[in-house]
Amino acid sequence: MALFKRRGFIWPSYDIYGGVAGMYDYGPLGFSLRNNIVDVWRPLYKGREGFVEIDSEYVGPREVFKASGHLDKFADKITYCTKCGAPFRADHLVKEYYDNPDTMTEKELEEAFEKHNVKCLTCGGKLGPVEDFNLMFRTNIGPGTSRVGYLRPETAQGIFMNFQNLYRYNREKLPLGVMQTGRSYRNEIAPRQGMIRMREFNQMEVELFIDPEDKTWPRFPEMADEVLTLLPNTGSETVTMTVREAVEKKVIANEALAYFVGTTKQLLVRCGVDPARLRFRQHMPDEMAHYANDCWDAEALLSIGWTEITGVADRGAWDLSRHGQFSGTDLSHFVKYDEPREVEMDKVKANYKVIGPTFKGKAKAVTDAIEAKTPADIVDGKLTITVDGEEMVLDSDKFNVVRVKEKISGERIIPNVIEPSCGLDRIFYTVLEHAYSYDEKEDYTVLRLNPEVAPIKVGVFPLMAKDGLDTVARELCEAVHTHRAEAYYDDAGQIGRRYARMDEAGTPWCITVDYDTLDGDKKGTVTIRDRDTTEQKRIRMDDAPAIIDDLISGKRKFSDL
Ligand SMILES: [Zn+2]
Known part of the structure; x- marks a missing residue:
């Protein structure tokens, strides 16, 4: 985390005023990395599946969240110290004694405090009664307090609100896939896990509206051989099987759900999540969100343990039937x-x-x-x-x-919803942790980011900032720098320090202009260095932009240069 802050990936928000728990700002490198992750996500759904993307409002009126169930059910259990008033998330206080404390009732939690002698972590005082604490940020729409609004707890609701418009846009056909990225809000009681529990977070969500009688997927054969590491809720051991086997053995409920679990794996691995530290865990029946029929979380192994980073849920007909009922609007599909x-x-x-x-x-x-x-x-x-x-x-x-x-x-049916929902900040953080590599002997840090998501693709240096080397290097930097390939010019300090700075920023390649570039039989060539092998090669300077482009897309490998 210290490196990520030092290098300008993330910074605690409002730091000069002491910061706010669970809030972070993205620095220049972090913002680029995050955008690059979105750029991997978007074509997997928009290009490959033909889904559409929208952008809806962040603030919503109370009625929406009454219908969605968030007003009544989107809550954590809270207790306050009776002596100093400090608030605590009740289930976290007993997590060392129980497997799933987040499923315990108020009474069970209060009894657990008695039994295990749990006291206030701040002053040791007695803990008060346990109650529900709604996690939505509340506000007022317009002046006065007559119209209550909430910051959205998930981007999904904005898609459900537009179902009629989207359904007509799709010429009243199913399946209908809709994507949305943006911020969502969760007023966590006591966020303590850095970027994993943020009060304001970024989502990449897809809502796939599908016929409940037909949860097959046309492109399923293309995904069928993808291998998944699964942790079903029927046991405590992970099993490895293909997407096809998972459906045939009914481990995953249906083709469409399994297909998008496979898509999620492809997305995460392409972004740089280590497949050996990735698994899909099925929710226990009592752990499922109020809207879900079946749900698989992608979990990554991080320094804090296995952590949910995205979820793929079958939300059934919950959302559209509730909004249909509460709004009095027909949100059905006609099956002919x-x-x-x-x-x-x-x-x-x-x-x-x-x-x-x-x-x-x-x-x-x-x-x-x-x-x-x-x-x-x-x-x-x-x-x-x-x-x-x-x-x-x-x-x-x-x-x-x-x-x-x-x-x-024909008949009218309420479409079911399959939802691959990604926590963008969590993927971002996992990508950084899995890319981080520290050599203790050399005291050297390398961030082995995949070229596709690395914020800077190429560093360009003059060997010395003199004798015209700097002029040539600046020109080369401009030539290499494109929309796809962000280049970074650096002429400060020893060349070794410059390589080290780029290695810490996760930059896959560095190009150096030296005296051979200007004169002699190697005139017009430069060295290119590979981050992961530290190997160097000489290439023609004129070829550099095309070579960098091919290296990013994977068309060429460094070893083939
Ligand atoms: Zn206290």
Whole structure:
């Protein structure tokens, strides 16, 4: 962490005022690295799967989060010291005694404090009652306090809010994949794990709307041989199997979910997460978020232990059915059958003999209103209808439920949602930790970042900042520096120190302009040095931009130069 701060990857926010726990700013190298990770993520979904990307609001009204369940369920258990008032996350206080303390109830946690004699970590005082602490940041929309708003706890809700628009944009077809990156907020009680628990964090989320009866995936065969390390919730051992085996053995619930677990592995490895320190852990049934049917977390082995960095969840129909119900909007998809089917169904029919004489001129409107209802609308034998804005409660003599045969061409269903959700900051931090390599004997640090995500691709140096070497090196730096290849000019200090600075920044290659560049039989050539092998080669200066481009894309290897 110290190196990442020193080199300008991340800085604690508001540091000159003492900082705020769980908040970090990205420095120049960090911001580039983070953007490069997004640039690996985007084509995997947008290019390969044809998904679309949107950008929605950060602040949302209360109704949204009432429907989504966040208002009632997005909470951690909190306790305050009765003596000094310090707040603590209750489950963290007992985590050495229990396997899954985050699933314990208030009462269980209070009893655990008694049993294990847990006291305030600050003053040793007695801990108070355990209660729910909602993790959303609350604010007001507009002046006054009449309209409560919340900073979004996940980017996903903005996609669900736009489902109708997106569905129409996609010509009312499923599957429909929608992506979004941006900030989300979680008012953590006591964030202590650096970038792993941030109060303001970056997400890369995909919501894939899919027919619940058809969770296959057309490109599945391409992913089928990808090997996964899985930790299913049925055991405590990891198992290694291909994506195909995981579906065939029903370890992962369906093709689409398994496909995107495979995609997630490809994404993480391409960004530089070490495959040997990566596994997918299935949530325990009692650990699943309130909206999830099945969920697999990508976990990376970090200095703090196995840590969740992204999740792939089958959210079922939770989101759209809740928002449909709470907003009164139709968020369904029409599945057209190949051929019309004859089905038997129960229908509500008006009892014309009673309706006519009772409602006279309104009989037609009442009949229509009754027959628009379904048997599910009958509550305690009564049916409530609205005619011309007037609500009527009808007794059972006004209608009948009859069994009819009907030809139907299709049905309306609520799409299910598969969600590969990435914690961008966590991937960023994992990439840095897994790239970090320190040679104790030499006291030398190298950040072995994958070229594709490395913030600076090439350092360009004159051997000495004189005799025209610096002029040539500056020109070369400009020639190499492109949108794809960020180049960095450095002429300060000994050449060895300059290499060391670039190695610490994770720069894969350095080019040096020396006296041979200017004169003699090697005129017009420069040396290029490889970070990971420290090997040096001479290349033609004019070829440098093309060579760097090929090295980044992997078209050429350094050993082939
Ligand atoms: Zn205390």
